Amino acid sequence: MNQRILLTGSNGMVGKNILEHPKSKEYEFLTPSSQELNLLDQKQVRQYLLLHKPDMIIHAAGRVGGIQANMKNPVAFLSENMQMGLNLISSAYDLGVKSLMNMSSSCMYPRDAVNPLKEEMILQGELEPTNEGYALAKIASTRLCEYITRENPTLQYKTVIPCNLYGRHDKFDPLHSHMIPSVIRKISEAKSNGYNNIEIWGDGTARREFMYAGDLADFVFFAMNRFGEMPQNLNVGLGFDYSISEYYKVIASSVGFGGGFTYDLSKPTGMKQKLVDSKKLHTFGWQHTTSLEQGVEKTLQFFMDKKND
Template sequence: MFNQNSKIYVAGHTGLLGSALIKVLKKYEYKNIITKSHAELELTDKSKVEDFFKKNKINFIFLCAGKVGGIIGNKASPASYLHENLLIQDNIFEMANKYDVENIIFYGSSCTYPKVCKQPMKEEYWLSGALEETSMGYAAAKIAGIIGCKSYNTQYNTDRFICVIPNSIYGPNDNFDLENSHVLSALIKKIDIAKEQNQDSLTLWGSGKPRREFIHSEDVANASVFLMQNVHKLENRHYNLGSGTDYSIKELSEAISKIVGYKGKIEWDIEKPDGTMKKLLDSSKFLALGWKPKIKFEDGLRSTYRWYKDNYE
């Protein structure tokens, strides 16, 4: 049973979701948390991962580790996103099963849904059409992980593997590198730079028309703890996890500009790719379990911007 004395491994604890999980677990007085930096444990090395599991009797795992990025990174290095994520998932799945971990949560991605998909996207629409090409390598690895969770549960007659698909996560400890960040953090940095440099205008990629749903990292972390506490309610399937509201990239840029205090004009480079035009999840199955998100989007944006200003160089 998942409780305050359980031995919990948070893989990827320094990242956006992993750091939020550490914060939430400590808030609820979970005391026995194991973390390893990339330098301490190379998750793509199976022998090192097995040594780690042999030495630590782990009860629960939150698998937040992986190679993630935005459109630029996914387009430039699809094989790297595919290879690294597949290795990490496979190694941890195998060892979690071999060493009798009670439960592990794997985080899928909304990019595993079809590029053209009925909205909001229900779990039943998964794999019903072609993927967005700009994220295909990363999406393929996540698809393998989602299928992996179901497959291990089926073959070994267990409920060990839990799979949730959060929509675009944002919050403190996000990656603000313009080459590898996601849209929300990239916009915060670009708009803040424009303000600091007193730019009269700022040109952003695409048309500004694509719509995205965002969910705060602490909401996802709280949902993850809820899942661990309610394994008996779950089916052997993936569950969507979103806020229920989407925004156009234009609306997002305007909201960030207001928070940042940028008064310049925003223009759009329509020669650059938009990606999937709309990604809104139907999270009704997850919400029916008895959980709901709490952080309002504007509040989340403000706290994310404050963290960026205080911590990011």
């Protein structure tokens, strides 16, 4: 009988990429919508777990967005993500679910931490203000998983800390999306409208590590088969980064935009660098396979197909 896995957030980018992966057919996935399982309602969460009895939970649900969305809605980013994580993890613990993979975020790391960011740096300094609420919620879930594993070593509640992600099923709404899908849309529209220049927030020198979401899905299946060996908290990323300007240039090349760039120095850019340390990941035995150019091409194709539907 196939292992039964509850995947929260199955309708989001990470969830859809997990379900699209060829190895997903080897498992029985429970993929409730937010109407079928409201993670903000602890009573409903407990009832769902009692009824379906999953062997493992992959918690990928959450309220997500870029800098603008985080700055505009800090209350929701803190309270909703906090409630979802604590409701699900504490209920799973109470009901004896053996394994839980908690999807977290590299925004948990201190804003002034030395890069690359090591797993041990969580709560070692002040957070980046532009996404502090989201980060606090993710830290709470991560710590709860640590406490549970410490109290009861027979339970494996572990946290995956991906770098920034992009890919198929991403959001391309400029007000709510992360950088790469937002830039794909912006440059595509600039080309369609015949613009000669594109505005970049900040000076373009801030560095970011973006991994293709299909690669994270590949990691998930790799880790599920070796969950006992996986460290308690594990960064999952590329091990290197690019400047914002470099991302714009790669995307412009894929779109076929030949214009130039201007820089709006009045806009926030967030942390100057956010690169996760990949030493434990490589020791664990996994690394990404999709290059930035390949990932942008696949994501652009998804965006164009979606636009033409």
